[in-house]
Amino acid sequence: MFRSLRVRLIVSFVLIVLITLATAGVALFARLGGYRDQVSASTLREVAAPIYYNLTLFAPANNGTGTAARGERLRRELTDYLRVQAQDTHVIVMLIDANGNVIEDGTSDPSLAQEHFDVPPPPERGPNFSVLPAQKHHVANGSELLYVTVPMPTLVRNQQAGINAIVVALPEAQARDVFRDLTPRLLFAGAIGLAAATLVGLVLWASLYRPLGRVTRGIRALAGGNYRDRVRVSGPSEVRELAEDVNTMAD
Numbered sequence: 001m002f003r004s005l006r007v008r009l010i011v012s013f014v015l016i017v018l019i020t021l022a023t024a025g026v027a028l029f030a031r032l033g034g035y036r037d038q039v040s041a042s043t044l045r046e047v048a049a050p051i052y053y054n055l056t057l058f059a060p061a062n063n064g065t066g067t068a069a070r071g072e073r074l075r076r077e078l079t080d081y082l083r084v085q086a087q088d089t090h091v092i093v094m095l096i097d098a099n100g101n102v103i104e105d106g107t108s109d110p111s112l113a114q115e116h117f118d119v120p121p122p123p124e125r126g127p128n129f130s131v132l133p134a135q136k137h138h139v140a141n142g143s144e145l146l147y148v149t150v151p152m153p154t155l156v157r158n159q160q161a162g163i164n165a166i167v168v169a170l171p172e173a174q175a176r177d178v179f180r181d182l183t184p185r186l187l188f189a190g191a192i193g194l195a196a197a198t199l200v201g202l203v204l205w206a207s208l209y210r211p212l213g214r215v216t217r218g219i220r221a222l223a224g225g226n227y228r229d230r231v232r233v234s235g236p237s238e239v240r241e242l243a244e245d246v247n248t249m250a251d
Contacts (some may be wrong), residue, residue, distance in 0.1 A: 001223065005182055006088070012201075013197035013198075013200055013201050014194060014197045014198070014201075016197070017193035017196070017197045018190070018193075018213075020146040020193070021186060021189060021193060022188050024186075025186045025228075035186045037146055037172065037221060040146050040170045040172075041134035041146060041148065041221055043091065043132045043170065044091060044132075044146070044147065044168045044170060045130065045132050045133065045148055046129075046147045047091050047093070047127045047167065047168050048129060048132065048148055048150050048168040049129045051093060051150075051164065051166055051168070052127065052150050052152075053128075055156050055163065055166070056126075056152070056153060056155065056156055066212040066241070074148075080174045082110040083108055086186065090170075091108075091169065091170050092107070092108055092112065092145070092147075092168070092169040092170065093108050093155065093166065093167070093168050093169075094108075094109075094112060094115070094117075094166065094167040094168075094169070095107065095163045095165075095166055096117055096119055096149075096164055096165040096166065096167055097162045097163070097164055098119065098157070098162065099116075099119075100116050100117050100118055100119045101114075101115075101116055102114070102116075102167075102196060103117050103162065103163070104115070107151075108165070111141070112139065114140065115137070115148075117137065117149060117150075117165070117167050118149070119151065119164045119165050119166065120149060120151040121151065122151055122152065122153055122154045122157060123151050123153060126153075127150055127151070129150075132149075133148070134146055134147070134148055135147055135148070135149070137169070138166060143171060144171070145169040145170065145171060145172065146166050146169065146170050146171070146172045147168060147169035147170075148167070148168055148169075149165050149166070149167050150166045150167075150168070151164070151165045151243070152164055152165055152166065159231070166182070206235060207233065207235060207236070208235060208239065210235075211232075211234045211235025211236070211239045211240075211243070212235065212239050212242075213240060214231055214232060214234075214243070215231050215242050215243050215246055217231075218230070218231035218243070218246045218250075219246055219249075222246060222249060222250055227251075228249045228250075229250070230247050231246050231247055231251060233247075
């Protein structure tokens with residue numbers, strides 16, 4: 001089967017496509033994890049901004065009258081708000097106290113209530129969300145979070161709720177997740193590549209194999225004593241020269 005030039009051409013192009021896709025897949029697999037983390041960090045910054053402004057703009061004034069009640073109400077409202085944010089954006093939002101601990105009822109993921117994060121000092125001006133640094137945090141259960149921390153201004157820190165910072169997090173992209181996302185795309189690209197390789201092989205067969213086949217039949221006819229028939233000169237230059245040589249021998 002593989003002695004045929006036509007089959008060899010098609011198989012060669014199929015192998016080229018498969019090797020190219022495999023190489024591209026390995027390169028994408030190595031690079032895509034970091035790219036997904038960059039996209040996740042951008043998402044975290046976008047989610048952190050409205051939460052920060054809700055906390056700062058609607059924080060009650062600390063004037064002593066009814067402060068505790070307003071602080072408790074703020075915390076309840078924030079808890080409900082965090083749950084809505086988690087459902088809409090699929091991120092994890094945590095409120096952090098002065099010691100860096102997650103406020104027990106201030107997280108959209110109760111399993112993270114015992115986690116600890118570093119609390120930055122209060123900012124002199126509002127944070128620049130476009131440059132918030134993304135960091136990684138190892139959770140006690142062995143998983144890893146990609147998160148951004150937004151320090152709260154002094155006005156919010158002094159409230160009874162005790163919110164010193166907010167942490168917005170997403171589980172870090174795992175290798176198996178990247179591979180699972182990448183595999184269908186590579187398979188689709190492979191199917192398109194194989195179809196293209198088959199088409200190119202057929203075109204090459206028509207332009208190379210068929211003229212070469214006519215030359216082969218002319219040589220056999222010449223070897224059998226048939227000097228009247230001539231080979232049609234067509235195809236690539238090498239095949240045309242070969243056809244002319246056969247015709248010269250027949251003459």
